[in-house]
Amino acid sequence: MAKADLSAIQREAVQCIDQPVLIFAGAGSGKTKVLTHKIAYLRNEVGIPDDNILAVTFTNKAAREMSQRVVKLIDATASDSRYKAGPIWSPMLHSNGAVQVGTFHSICARILRKEIHHLGYKNDFVIYDADDQLRLLKMVLEQNEYDLDLHPPQHYRSVISRAKNGMKGPVDLATKAKGEEADIFTKYQEALKNSHAVDFDDLLLLPLDLFNNHPKILNRYRKTFQYILVDEYQDTNRAQFEFVKLLAQKHRHICVVGDDDQSIYSWRGADITNILNFEKEFPDAEVFKLEQNYRSTAIILDAAHAVVERNQNRADKKLWTERKGGEAIQIYALENEREEAEQIFNLIQEEVLSNKRRFGDIVILYRTNAQSRAIEDILRRRTIAYKIIGGIKFYERKEVKDAMAYLRLLVNPSDPVSLERIINFPPRAIGETSMNRLRTFAHERKIDLFKSLGSGLEAGIQVKQAGAMKDFKAMIKRYQGLALNKDRGSPAGPVDEYSGMESSSSSHNFGVDEVVTAFLEEAGLIAHFRNQETTEAHDRLENIKELINSIEEFHIENPGSTIRDFLEDVALLSDVDRWADDTNAVTLMTLHSAKGLEFPVVFLTGLEEGLFPLIRMNDDENDEEEERRLFYVGLTRTQDKAYITYAKQRRKWGSNTLETVMSRFIRELPDNLVEWKPLTSKEASKNGSRISSGDSRVYPKVGHPAPVVQGILDDFVIGAWVEHKLFGKGRIMGREGVADSLKLTVEFEGNKTKKLVAKYANLHRL
DNA sequence: TGAGAGTTTTTTTTT
DNA sequence: AAAACTCTCA
Numbered sequence: 001m002a003k004a005d006l007s008a009i010q011r012e013a014v015q016c017i018d019q020p021v022l023i024f025a026g027a028g029s030g031k032t033k034v035l036t037h038k039i040a041y042l043r044n045e046v047g048i049p050d051d052n053i054l055a056v057t058f059t060n061k062a063a064r065e066m067s068q069r070v071v072k073l074i075d076a077t078a079s080d081s082r083y084k085a086g087p088i089w090s091p092m093l094h095s096n097g098a099v100q101v102g103t104f105h106s107i108c109a110r111i112l113r114k115e116i117h118h119l120g121y122k123n124d125f126v127i128y129d130a131d132d133q134l135r136l137l138k139m140v141l142e143q144n145e146y147d148l149d150l151h152p153p154q155h156y157r158s159v160i161s162r163a164k165n166g167m168k169g170p171v172d173l174a175t176k177a178k179g180e181e182a183d184i185f186t187k188y189q190e191a192l193k194n195s196h197a198v199d200f201d202d203l204l205l206l207p208l209d210l211f212n213n214h215p216k217i218l219n220r221y222r223k224t225f226q227y228i229l230v231d232e233y234q235d236t237n238r239a240q241f242e243f244v245k246l247l248a249q250k251h252r253h254i255c256v257v258g259d260d261d262q263s264i265y266s267w268r269g270a271d272i273t274n275i276l277n278f279e280k281e282f283p284d285a286e287v288f289k290l291e292q293n294y295r296s297t298a299i300i301l302d303a304a305h306a307v308v309e310r311n312q313n314r315a316d317k318k319l320w321t322e323r324k325g326g327e328a329i330q331i332y333a334l335e336n337e338r339e340e341a342e343q344i345f346n347l348i349q350e351e352v353l354s355n356k357r358r359f360g361d362i363v364i365l366y367r368t369n370a371q372s373r374a375i376e377d378i379l380r381r382r383t384i385a386y387k388i389i390g391g392i393k394f395y396e397r398k399e400v401k402d403a404m405a406y407l408r409l410l411v412n413p414s415d416p417v418s419l420e421r422i423i424n425f426p427p428r429a430i431g432e433t434s435m436n437r438l439r440t441f442a443h444e445r446k447i448d449l450f451k452s453l454g455s456g457l458e459a460g461i462q463v464k465q466a467g468a469m470k471d472f473k474a475m476i477k478r479y480q481g482l483a484l485n486k487d488r489g490s491p492a493g494p495v496d497e498y499s500g501m502e503s504s505s506s507s508h509n510f511g512v513d514e515v516v517t518a519f520l521e522e523a524g525l526i527a528h529f530r531n532q533e534t535t536e537a538h539d540r541l542e543n544i545k546e547l548i549n550s551i552e553e554f555h556i557e558n559p560g561s562t563i564r565d566f567l568e569d570v571a572l573l574s575d576v577d578r579w580a581d582d583t584n585a586v587t588l589m590t591l592h593s594a595k596g597l598e599f600p601v602v603f604l605t606g607l608e609e610g611l612f613p614l615i616r617m618n619d620d621e622n623d624e625e626e627e628r629r630l631f632y633v634g635l636t637r638t639q640d641k642a643y644i645t646y647a648k649q650r651r652k653w654g655s656n657t658l659e660t661v662m663s664r665f666i667r668e669l670p671d672n673l674v675e676w677k678p679l680t681s682k683e684a685s686k687n688g689s690r691i692s693s694g695d696s697r698v699y700p701k702v703g704h705p706a707p708v709v710q711g712i713l714d715d716f717v718i719g720a721w722v723e724h725k726l727f728g729k730g731r732i733m734g735r736e737g738v739a740d741s742l743k744l745t746v747e748f749e750g751n752k753t754k755k756l757v758a759k760y761a762n763l764h765r766l
Numbered sequence: 767t768g769a770g771a772g773t774t775t776t777t778t779t780t781t
Numbered sequence: 782a783a784a785a786c787t788c789t790c791a
Binding site (some may be wrong): 573 | 767768775776777778779780781
């Protein structure tokens with residue numbers, strides 16, 4: 001029985017279900033285990049139906065993992081076959097009869113998809129990301145004749161977002177002589193609503209409006225979500241707290257798990273008092289503390305504790321482990337960020353060659369995304385397979401966003417941000433002058449921009465331009481029919497339209513990818529890039545193709561899904577969510593992204609005052625305690641061995657090199673747990689690539705071109721067999737480019753040959 | 767109107 | 782150093 005491997009305290013926490021439960025769960029103390037076992041327990045032992053359970057995680061990846069683990073558990077523990085689990089999680093919004101697992105944002109999006117019409121939005125609303133928000137704000141400011149230089153959109157975005165995070169409306173701003181901010185906030189919010197768009201903060205706030213104004217709906221969801229579990233509770237904000245409170249107030253079957261030492265999102269509005277005051281809100285709460293760590297060595301835990309202990313604002317506690325001792329934390333001081341990267345490379349080599357690690361066992365963590373570049377450079381040059389999480393994101397690239405704007409317009413033509421983005425891209429002779437006239441026209445008549453596209457002449461626009469507008473509108477309408485009707489024509493709900501019915505394949509003369517390709521082709525976007533000879537244009541075209549591939553893939557994975565579902569998926573999935581951790585490659589990510597993950601070998605880089613802890617010059621509220629918690633989170637990702645590096649000089653923005661000072665966090669580490677490694681990589685390479693001072697073995701010189709050492713290259717060598725989710729099994733026939741731009745030519749079964757960008761293709765080595 | 771040259775800004779972390 | 786933004790000229 002799977003329950004046997006729970007500790008006594010874990011079991012108690014699992015079985016306590018009739019009252020509010022607060023679980024303080026330190027790093028690596030098995031909190032996910034408790035949550036998954038609790039779900040299995042509720043289901044199999046207590047007999048709670050699946051859809052009455054709601055589990056909230058911090059990332060979608062965590063949601064996916066959790067549901068996979070629950071399925072395993074359930075199947076293992078269920079003696080009775082009627083308790084066997086089906087697929088209990090799906091990224092799709094309309095999966096009923098299953099445990100709902102997801103992030104606050106995705107769960108709220110699911111609710112809004114069904115209910116938002118009660119608030120006067122179309123259920124086809126779009127989700128605006130930061131860039132879209134900025135564009136909308138800019139439009140609002142211009143429309144209301146604010147001078148953009150005096151009123152930078154950036155500023156108002158952060159003001160509005162901060163207000164929303166604290167659940168404040170325009171009214172709350174107006175009171176403190178911030179009339180303009182309140183005015184802009186109000187107008188921005190109106191514009192969002194008219195555009196049938198919601199921003200990320202609205203995703204959390206609108207369900208609250210819904211619940212507060214429609215008690216019947218609230219009651220319905222209260223009945224549905226009988227048992228609520230929340231992971232990473234220390235990083236919830238006001239709105240999320242209210243959401244949980246509203247739903248759980250009545251039945252009080254609420255279980256939250258968190259660790260105040262790991263609260264690292266206060267800048268996003270996360271409110272640590274949510275966890276510290278849980279007992280105030282739910283006085284009958286039972287509190288459990290999980291203090292045994294199953295992940296790290298004692299050395300790692302002691303070091304992490306020694307640092308975080310200095311925080312004033314924390315509940316006193318200490319993790320313990322049965323893994324006594326361990327390897328000392330190695331600290332390296334390097335000359336500059338290049339040497340730092342070089343040293344990291346040397347150490348990776350050593351770990352892989354002499355300590356038998358896999359590349360996939362290793363993670364490199366840094367405070368800011370910009371730091372990844374130097375490290376990336378070296379790893380690429382040395383042909384070490386690596387994966388970067390975050391940074392320049394695929395779906396944020398201009399050409400990809402452009403293509404998506406076209407798709408968004410199909411779903412929701414009222415979206416002015418998307419319309420403005422592409423009305424003249426690729427150029428179709430509709431310039432600023434014409435658009436200004438159209439905007440004025442639409443504004444006066446109070447119709448949306450898209451509708452007014454047909455009335456160009458009336459708006460006083462030149463014949464040629466007015467014609468171009470009309471054509472554009474007609475094209476969108478045409479593809480609306482093609483792309484959306486086809487999807488709508490399939491049965492509602494998670495019914496498999498590809499379930500082998502012969503008729504369906506014959507009625508589907510083309511796949512989604514072909515419709516989308518045709519659309520983007522006719523829109524001129526594809527031709528625009530194809531007609532340019534530059535490599536840049538070529539890359540952009542590849543990215544658009546990759547986007548189309550992923551649409552097709554999504555559609556096959558989620559039968560019956562619409563383009564709308566795809567767009568939502570893209571809007572809500574984080575980079576960590578997309579991270580395929582089964583490829584054998586070194587992982588690079590920010591400390592924030594690493595939350596919840598663990599690795600045998602961890603590199604903490606850039607330990608310099610001002611960088612980590614990060615200090616922002618023009619911001620007085622530098623939260624040292626939060627930075628320290630971040631260090632704690634980073635170090636406690638380690639299972640076996642941690643390396644800490646810093647550079648004595650670091651370059652900022654290309655040119656000026658700054659002298660740095662070693663981070664206070666290094667000084668805070670107890671001497672007996674660390675080992676200083678003064679040897680720089682320069683000296684090391686002088687010795688003909690010996691790897692470290694304490695190691696007299698001589699390794700083959702690794703330079704350029706790299707000697708072929710088995711396993712040193714990534715998984716995708718020529719001749720290797722791989723599997724693609726969509727195309728099936730195939731063999732790698734060619735490679736070009738390296739790292740992020742590595743492209744593979746793969747011959748799939750059935751003689752289909754495809755060229756794929758390795759980074760996004762999600763290939764699995766067979 | 768659109769392409770290309772020249773100029774400015776960016777870097778905190780993310781759902 | 783790179784991307785985003787502005788300006789200029791055809």
